[in-house]
Amino acid sequence: MNFVKIILSTLSIYIGINGIIIYFFDNYLPNVIKQTFSYGKCNINMRSQFISKLELPKKCFRHFYIFTAPIAIYSLITLIYKYFYNENIPEIVYLILDFLMGHKRKPLVSMPQTILAMFLVTTHLIRRIFETIKINIFSDVKINIFHYLVAYFHYVSFVAAILGESEGLVRGFEKMSRDSLKTKDWIAALIFLWMSYQQLQTNIILANLRKNKDGVVVTKEHKIPRGGLFDYISAPLQFTEIGMYMAVQLIICENKTYFILCIWVVINQFISGLLSHKWHKNTFKDYPPSRKIIIPYLL
Secondary structure: OOHHHHHHHHHHHHHHHHHHHHHHHHHHOOHHHHHHHOOHHHHOOOOOHHHHOOEEEHHHHHHHHHHHHHHHHHHHHHHHHHHHHOOOOOHHHHHHHHHHHOOOOOOOEOHHHHHHHHHHHHHHHHHHHHHHHHHOOOOOOEEEHHHHHHHHHHHHHHHHHHHHOEOOOOOOOOOOOOOOOOHHHHHHHHHHHHHHHHHHHHHHHHHHOOEOOOOOEOOOOOOOOOOHHHHOEOOHHHHHHHHHHHHHHHHOOOOHHHHHHHHHHHHHHHHHHHHHHHHHHHHOOOOOOOOEOOOOOOO
C-alpha cells in the first residue's frame, strides 16, 4: 500500500474543495471553520477560543526544514556512494520506503536523475533553513496544528517520493543503468535554481517591509509588497514553489508517486495564492488592480 499516494491524494481533494468553498462562500461560513482551514494573515480576524488553543506561531515553519534537511543530506550522500562506489543501501532506508510506499515499488527513474533531483531538493531545504532563521520576519499570526503536522508528512514524502521509485533503491532491482542526464534534465535544474533564487528575493522583499533604512525591525504589520515578482502577481512564493516542484517532476517524470505529490503541491499552493490575493484586495484599497494572482500576465 502506497501511503504517500493515498494521503496526498486525500489531502489534495480536501484542500481543493474546502479552498474553493471558502473563496466563494466565505461570508456564509462560521469563523471556526475558516480559522481551521486558513492560516497566517488570512485568519487574523477569525478568532475562535477553541481553535486558537490548537494553533502555533507561524515561525514554527522552520521546524519542517530543520527536520528534513538532514534526511535529504543523508539520502544524497547515500545515493552518491551507491552510484559511484556501489555501496549497499542501509536496511533502514528500504524499511522506511517500503512502509511509506509499499513493497511493490518499481525502479522507474535512473540513478543520475535521482541524484540530481535530490541535490536540488537538498539545496532548497538548506536555503529555507537560512531564510526562516536569518531573513524571514514572522508576524504574530498563527498556524493550525493540522497544517503543522501535514507539513511534516509533506516534507518526509518529498524525499521519500524521489527515492522510492529509483534504481538501486527497490529490493530485487538493485542493478543500475548508466544512462546519462538528458538536456531536459539540465533545463529543469536551471528552472529550479531560477525559481529558488526568485523565492529568496521575494522573502527579502517581504522582510524589508518590516525594517527601516538601517535594517532594524520596526513593525510586524502587513503591507503591500512591491518589486520583483510582486510587480506581476500577488503570490510569488506560491508561484516559485510550484515551479520548483514541477522542475523536479520534469527530471524524474517517470516517477508516479512524485507526480501525485506534485499535483498536491499545485493544488495547495494555488489555493493559498488565491486566498492571499483575495485578502490583499479586501485589505488594501490601493492594491494594484493589474496584479495577477499566481501566473504573471495570465491568472
